[in-house]
Amino acid sequence: MVTLIKNIKKLIQTEDTPRKWVAGKEMANLPAIDNAWLMIEDDRILDFGTMDNCPEPDEASEIDVSGRIVMPTFCDSHTHLVYAGSREIEYGDKIRGLSYEEIAKRGGGILNSTKLLAQTSEDDLYEQALERIHEIIGFGTGAVEIKSGYGLDTENELKMLRVARRLKETTPIHIKTTFLGAHSIPMEYRNDQTKFVDKVINEMIPAVAAEELADYIDVFCDKGFFTVEDTERILMAGMKYGLIGKIHANELDYSGGIQVGVKYNARSVDHLEFVGPEEIKALQGSETMPTVLPGAAFFLNMKLSPVREMMNAGLPLALASDYNPGSSPSGNMKFIMSLGCINYKMTPEEVINATTLNSAYAMGLEEDLGSIAKGKIANLIITKPIPSYEYLPYAYTSHLVEQVMLNGELIN
Numbered sequence: 001m002v003t004l005i006k007n008i009k010k011l012i013q014t015e016d017t018p019r020k021w022v023a024g025k026e027m028a029n030l031p032a033i034d035n036a037w038l039m040i041e042d043d044r045i046l047d048f049g050t051m052d053n054c055p056e057p058d059e060a061s062e063i064d065v066s067g068r069i070v071m072p073t074f075c076d077s078h079t080h081l082v083y084a085g086s087r088e089i090e091y092g093d094k095i096r097g098l099s100y101e102e103i104a105k106r107g108g109g110i111l112n113s114t115k116l117l118a119q120t121s122e123d124d125l126y127e128q129a130l131e132r133i134h135e136i137i138g139f140g141t142g143a144v145e146i147k148s149g150y151g152l153d154t155e156n157e158l159k160m161l162r163v164a165r166r167l168k169e170t171t172p173i174h175i176k177t178t179f180l181g182a183h184s185i186p187m188e189y190r191n192d193q194t195k196f197v198d199k200v201i202n203e204m205i206p207a208v209a210a211e212e213l214a215d216y217i218d219v220f221c222d223k224g225f226f227t228v229e230d231t232e233r234i235l236m237a238g239m240k241y242g243l244i245g246k247i248h249a250n251e252l253d254y255s256g257g258i259q260v261g262v263k264y265n266a267r268s269v270d271h272l273e274f275v276g277p278e279e280i281k282a283l284q285g286s287e288t289m290p291t292v293l294p295g296a297a298f299f300l301n302m303k304l305s306p307v308r309e310m311m312n313a314g315l316p317l318a319l320a321s322d323y324n325p326g327s328s329p330s331g332n333m334k335f336i337m338s339l340g341c342i343n344y345k346m347t348p349e350e351v352i353n354a355t356t357l358n359s360a361y362a363m364g365l366e367e368d369l370g371s372i373a374k375g376k377i378a379n380l381i382i383t384k385p386i387p388s389y390e391y392l393p394y395a396y397t398s399h400l401v402e403q404v405m406l407n408g409e410l411i412n
């Protein structure tokens with residue numbers, strides 16, 4: 001089946017030669033075509049060009065999108081969207097002055113979600129997560145990474161990952177899954193953290209691998225959570241089963257998480273509030289995508305990651321939502337772009353690069369998604385009539401996504 005999208009006001013993030021990512025000063029450039037057409041065959045992009053050369057195929061369904069911008073869907077490379085219930089009570093505690101670490105120390109935070117998740121059936125968990133998947137598709141997300149990490153025992157970690165797999169089988173969004181057994185230390189292991197790490201390595205990783213439930217392996221490598229040594233052990237164990245690293249690093253301190261991630265060739269290191277010259281040096285020349293999560297820093301009112309320093313040092317940068325009940329209860333990637341612009345002083349071009357091609361790389365999907373290129377999957381956002389692409393992050397609460405196409409099919 002062939003679909004022709006005509007009269008596109010601006011087609012953005014177009015690509016003639018495939019790039020794996022956009023780095024450094026290049027992030028300020030956003031390739032685009034004014035007054036464009038785009039042709040799709042089945043689930044793939046066939047071709048695109050300017051309206052003065054618009055093809056007239058015999059049998060194609062045509063969509064006229066005058067006044068609208070067309071861009072690739074967002075890739076959200078870091079979420080925890082399979083979770084049970086919500087944590088707005090803690091939100092109140094936080095407003096009254098408790099820090100994230102203090103809440104975690106009292107057995108709140110992640111462990112609160114762990115308790116709820118253990119009490120929730122797999123079907124119920126699926127239904128709750130499915131609603132979030134529909135929500136983010138409506139926001140224009142076409143690919144999402146989903147982590148486990150609220151199970152913290154084998155049975156419940158598997159439950160989360162099975163739910164993620166079911167979402168992958170039953171929805172049109174592209175899903176990558178990550179095993180995050182080392183997300184927090186359960187209360188009963190607080191005096192013997194190594195014993196918990198042993199359990200992650202000897203029991204959980206083999207079980208996850210046996211059912212082929214994960215693409216990636218993650219560790220919360222930070223002050224008060226897991227050490228560099230723990231992280232190293234877990235990464236090595238995961239890699240034996242083909243799981244690639246994707247690390248929570250340097251959110252709370254200069255934890256060494258970035259360096260250990262790079263050492264084991266992690267696909268991405270995420271959060272990155274604490275980044276100095278050492279960390280930047282480690283990332284330079286690596287294959288690891290630095291990923292910043294502006295929603296979590298905004299919601300927790302934390303120190304901001306030095307994104308400009310990283311880009312000035314020639315690094316690529318991805319942005320993701322971190323959608324989770326504790327530190328970022330939103331999966332709205334358009335709002336993430338706005339936060340990138342407002343709080344981190346990134347330009348509209350930089351945030352679009354960071355939420356499309358670079359975040360596709362951060363989840364290993366850059367060959368299929370993240371840009372408008374011949375042969376890539378037709379995952380597209382068609383905006384409402386808007387004056388320019390800069391308007392997207394500028395109008396920071398307006399819902400400007402009119403239609404979403406996933407795998408060549410309009411969703412709404």
Ligand code: NIG
Nearest residue numbers: 109110296322324325326327
């Ligand atoms: O990415 N930093 C660690 N983990 C999550 C928080 C999860 C939670 O609080 O439930 C994060 O922010």
Ligand code: FE
Nearest residue numbers: 078080248322
């Ligand atoms: Fe996270």
